[in-house]
Amino acid sequence: MLSRLSARTTLAAIMAIGLLATAPVAEAYQDSAAAPTGVPARSTQSPSPHVSVKMPPSVAEHLGAGRQALIDVVSEDVLSRSHDAKGLAPGAAVSKLAEQGRKVVVDVRTVSADWARGVAYVEAPHTHHGDPEGWLYIAHRKDGRWVSGLEGDREFADHVAKSPLVGKTERRIMTAYAQRETTPQKQAQSLGTSANTDGLLLPWMPDYYMTLTGGAHSHSGSTGYWSSLDFAGGNASGRVRSSREGTATSMCGAGGGWTRVIHPGGFSTDYYHMSNSTYYNGTAIARSALLGTIGTDTCAGGSATGAHVHWSLRTYDANYNGQYTWLNGRTIGGWVWWNGSSQYTGCATRSGVTACPGTAIYNRIS
Numbered sequence: 288m289l290s291r292l293s294a295r296t297t298l299a300a301i302m303a304i305g306l307l308a309t310a311p312v313a314e315a316y317q318d319s320a321a322a323p324t325g326v327p328a329r330s331t332q333s334p335s336p337h338v339s340v341k342m343p344p345s346v347a348e349h350l351g352a353g354r355q356a357l358i359d360v361v362s363e364d365v366l367s368r369s370h371d372a373k374g375l376a377p378g379a380a381v382s383k384l385a386e387q388g389r390k391v392v393v394d395v396r397t398v399s400a401d402w403a404r405g406v407a408y409v410e411a412p413h414t415h416h417g418d419p420e421g422w423l424y425i426a427h428r429k430d431g432r433w434v435s436g437l438e439g440d441r442e443f444a445d446h447v448a449k450s451p452l453v454g455k456t457e458r459r460i461m462t463a464y465a466q467r468e469t470t471p472q473k474q475a476q477s478l479g480t481s482a483n484t485d486g487l488l489l490p491w492m493p494d495y496y497m498t499l500t501g502g503a504h505s506h507s508g509s510t511g512y513w514s515s516l517d518f519a520g521g522n523a524s525g526r527v528r529s530s531r532e533g534t535a536t537s538m539c540g541a542g543g544g545w546t547r548v549i550h551p552g553g554f555s556t557d558y559y560h561m562s563n564s565t566y567y568n569g570t571a572i573a574r575s576a577l578l579g580t581i582g583t584d585t586c587a588g589g590s591a592t593g594a595h596v597h598w599s600l601r602t603y604d605a606n607y608n609g610q611y612t613w614l615n616g617r618t619i620g621g622w623v624w625w626n627g628s629s630q631y632t633g634c635a636t637r638s639g640v641t642a643c644p645g646t647a648i649y650n651r652i653s
Contacts, residue, residue, distance in 0.1 A: 337381035337384070337390075338358065338362050338390070338391045338392075339391070340358055340393050341392065341393070341395065341396075341405075341540060342394075346395050346396070346397070349398045350395070353433070357403055357426055357433045357435075358393050360433045360435045361393050361424055361426060361435045362381075362391060362393055363377055364407075364437050365391060365393070365407045365408070365422065366380045366391065368420075368422065368439075369409045370507070370511070371384065371420075388413055389411070389412065390409075390410050392408050392409075392410070393405070393407045394407065394540060397452050399451050401429065402425070402427055402428075402446075402450050402451060403452075404423075404424070404453075404569075405423075405424060406421060406424070407424055407437070408421030408422070408539075408587050410587050410588030411507070411585075412588060412589070414590070415589070416589060416591070416597075417588070418507060418515070418557075418559050418587075418597055419538075419559075419587035419588050421545070422437040422439075422609070423437070423443075423536060423569075423609075424438075425443060425446035425447065425450050425453070427446055427449075439610065444465075447461055453569070454569070454571075456534070457534045460549060461603075464551060464552060483552065484554060484617045484618055484619055485618050486550075487530045487550070487552075487554065487556070487600075487618075487619050487620070488528075488531065488620050488650055489620030489622075490527050490530055490556075490558055490578075490596055490598045491521070491523035491526060491527060491528050491650055492526070492528060493575070494649060494651070495522050495649070495650060496521045496649045497520060497521035497647070497650075498518065498519055498520040498645065498647050498648070499516065499517070499518060499642060499643070499644050499645070499646055499647075499648050500517045500519045500520075500595055500644060501517030502626075502630075502631050502632050502643065503515070503613075503614045503624060503630070503631075504517075505611070505630065506599045506611045512611055512612050513613060513633070514599050514601065515597055515598060515600075515614075516599075516614070516624070517595050517631075518595060519593065519594060519596075520647075523650075525581040525594065527558055527577075527580060527581060528575040528576060528578060529548050529572055529578060530548070530550070530556045530619070530620075531550045531552070532571075532573050532574045532576075533551065533572065534549050534569050534572070535572045535576070536548075536549075536567055536569055536570075537565075537567050537568065538557075538587065539586035540586075542566075542586075543564060543584065544561035544579060544582055544584025545557070545559045545560075545561070545584075545586055545587055546558045546561065546564060547601075548578075549603050553603055554602060554603055555601040555602070555603040555609050556598065556599065556600060556601065557597075557598070557601060558579070558596055559584075559587075559596070560582050560594075560595060561579030561580060561581065562581070563582070564578060565578055581595050581596045582594050582595075583595075600614055614633075620648070620650045621637055621649075621650070622636065622642065622651070623635060632644065635648065637651070
């Protein structure tokens with residue numbers, strides 16, 4: 288297995304062509320016609336054949352020659368965490384993904400002194416209803432060396448506590464659950480027994496309904512905990528809303544249909560395939576804040592044959608570890624959700640009523 292240093296060296300060699308020049312990096316956000324004022328549009332150019340970099344010109348100018356090292360470090364961390372790149376050296380991993388028509392994307396959004404922050408993800412396969420792997424990251428340059436942290440890394444937790452790029456409200460929300468889990472006994476408990484989902488709503492307004500089109504299934508559509516549900520139609524006018532208050536980040540950037548919300552109760556939630564999405568970047572939002580409308584967007588891969596929202600439950604535990612987690616037995620929107628005999632077939636129960644795929648489900652606060 289390659290050391291972190293040799294892995295970074297390998298990845299740096301792969302990405303050297305086209306990444307060092309300022310112009311391609313600055314051009315990554317030039318297609319701004321569709322973006323809200325002051326918000327960068329999604330990248331239309333890839334400065335590398337394998338790693339797509341999104342970086343506003345002002346960020347590129349601030350980082351200077353140091354941006355190459357930053358992209359290397361973040362990309363290495365992403366590939367080490369990606370399920371589809373597991374066990375592969377960086378060169379082999381990006382080549383494998385590229386052969387499948389999938390990109391590794393590093394989006395550098397904000398910088399301050401020796402700090403950088405953004406989003407990084409691995410696109411899902413475009414051949415099935417799988418969904419992407421993505422992380423928030425914060426990086427710090429110390430003694431000339433970048434140290435990055437993805438959600439769940441010890442470095443990420445350290446950076447959340449110290450970085451000037453994390454605002455007071457966001458830091459309070461991100462650390463709320465960790466601060467409650469201060470005793471050794473609680474730290475040793477699994478999140479499944481110590482955190483409670485009762486405060487989470489389904490992804491639309493309370494007392495309105497959407498139709499359950501897909502019961503519990505994995506976020507990737509193949510492996511992993513059955514963490515996700517699909518919804519469409521109903522009388523909520525297709526508007527997708529946050530399951531609880533928290534801080535929201537548009538994972539694909541402006542115009543992209545994937546949003547992540549970190550909640551203060553030990554969980555976070557993902558919303559994918561939306562259209563007309565509101566752009567957020569670590570923004571504090573209220574419960575039922577508008578995120579977008581049901582759609583077929585595949586800004587980070589996957590596929591969608593009809594307008595819907597793919598909603599996923601993730602942890603956000605005492606280690607700031609956001610991982611997709613099981614729905615089975617959890618209460619969301621007033622309904623208790625259960626796995627089926629196979630993915631997408633699971634149902635929900637409430638007050639003696641059972642709702643399976645094809646059923647209209649009202650969103651209830653309790």
